[in-house]
Amino acid sequence: MPGWASIWKGTAPVSTPFEPGAPAGQGFIPLCVPEVRGHxxxxxxxxxxxxxxxxxxxxxxxxxxxxxxxxxxxxxxxxxxxxxxxxxxxxxxxxxxxxxxxxxxxxxxxxxxxxxxxxxxxxxxxxxxxxxxxxxxxxxxxxxxxxxxxxxxxxxxxxxxxxxxxxxxxxxxxxxxxxxxxxxxxxxxxxxxxxxxxxxxxxxxxxxxxxxxxxxxxxxxxxxxxxxxxxxxxxxxxxxxxxxxxxxxxxxxxxxxxxxxxxxxxxxxxxxxxxxxxxxxxESLNDYVAAKRRIQQTYREGLAGVPGLGFMEQAPWAGSACWMSPILVDPAAYGQDSRSLLKALHGQGIQTRPLWQPLHQSPALAGSFSLGCPVSERLYQQGLCLPCSVGLTPSDQELVIGAIAAGQGGGSQAA
Ligand SMILES: Cc1ncc(COP(=O)(O)O)c(C=O)c1O
The missing domain is CATH 3.40.640.10 (Type I PLP-dependent aspartate aminotransferase-like (Major domain))
Known part of the structure; x- marks a missing residue:
């Protein structure tokens, strides 16, 4: 098992099969790794x-x-x-x-x-x-x-x-x-x-x-x-x-x-x-944002017909940079919850990641004042961030979409 936290931070150690840039087909699609291709x-x-x-x-x-x-x-x-x-x-x-x-x-x-x-x-x-x-x-x-x-x-x-x-x-x-x-x-x-x-x-x-x-x-x-x-x-x-x-x-x-x-x-x-x-x-920022937006759009289209999955809506005021591509997994309609899907995808070499524990529940912040945060709690339970590296290949993304679609109903391929 790789250091998940370090991969999340884009600093995966070398000499693991999970290092950034490991080519598709070698068994791992990371969540989000840096893209170094310029000067x-x-x-x-x-x-x-x-x-x-x-x-x-x-x-x-x-x-x-x-x-x-x-x-x-x-x-x-x-x-x-x-x-x-x-x-x-x-x-x-x-x-x-x-x-x-x-x-x-x-x-x-x-x-x-x-x-x-x-x-x-x-x-x-x-x-x-x-x-x-x-x-x-x-x-x-x-x-x-x-x-x-x-x-x-x-x-x-x-x-x-x-x-x-x-x-x-x-x-x-x-x-x-x-x-x-x-x-x-x-x-x-x-x-x-x-x-x-x-x-x-x-x-x-x-x-x-x-x-x-x-x-x-x-x-x-x-x-x-x-x-x-x-x-x-x-x-x-x-x-x-x-x-x-x-x-x-x-x-x-x-x-x-x-x-x-x-x-x-x-x-x-x-x-x-x-x-x-x-x-x-x-120098590459525009290209990277364009890639992030394309990746998110492909998930939206590719997963649109899968029951029980939801997306963050883009507000009328927003041109999102699409840094992460999260989905929501409604366990009743999808057939399994976000954490069991996470494990199933991990078993297929696909790294996903929940959203953050809501801060009003964080022991580190005990003593803070909460205004009541039920939406944050639900998004935390249901949210999963999908692979979205700038360099994610279309074939890798197809694999991710296919695995999530197959996981619907607790699907055997994803289990
Ligand atoms: C919302 C938010 N604020 C602050 C930070 C802190 O940035 P840094 O990791 O550069 O300290 C991060 C990410 O790491 C973040 O996601």
Missing amino acids: EWAYIKECLDTGWVSSVGKYVTRFEEQIATRLGAGQAVAFTSGTAALHVALMLAEVGPDDEVVLPSLTFIAPAFAVRYLGAWPVLADVDPRHWQMDVEQVRGFLTEGCRRQGGQVINQATGRRVKALLPVDLMGHPADMDPFMELAGEFGLTVVEDATESLGALYKGRPAGRLGHTGVLSFNGNKVITTGGGGMLVTDNPALANRARYLSTQAKDDPLEYVHNTVGFNYRLSNIQAAMGCAQL
């Missing part, structure tokens, strides 16, 4: 040849500029990870101990951890059943009825804690409905950090995901649409915030010669080698 080798070699391997170098600047240009944003600041960028984005929003930040319960846990790094608490909202994004109406209800205003602050009446920020996540590459969140933020004096770590290349009403909040955060983790091996980016139109982010992410050096530091900083800066890879990957 990655050349750009990284240049870093090695010139000695510019660390966190200063032309590729760091170039990568930041290219991301800012791509998103039409004023500034982009490169980080070692999306989680690190979220941490600093929340610091810039002045989130502090015992504050609260509203985010969806159905997400990878990293944004909630970033909240906890600051001693603050998540308020966990449900997602809407059609598009799986943070439920605007529930958040509105919480702010208007569950909170009181006090001296210009918004206080959660249940916990007595101050609500400081909204942190919508563009889940699965599909943008959240950001305009209403920005309106609510304006009305209640909150900051919006857009977690666009899964949605580089997506559009919201024609505008790029990642620049829809006051700040936005991207990830270049191994399983993301493009990767730097590990990395993140903080995006903002505000030069003062960008300068502060650079300062905090480079150990808060006030006098680099004399090593004077007036505040606590972090070693969060992306290396030139990683940024070089990012520049090369970015």
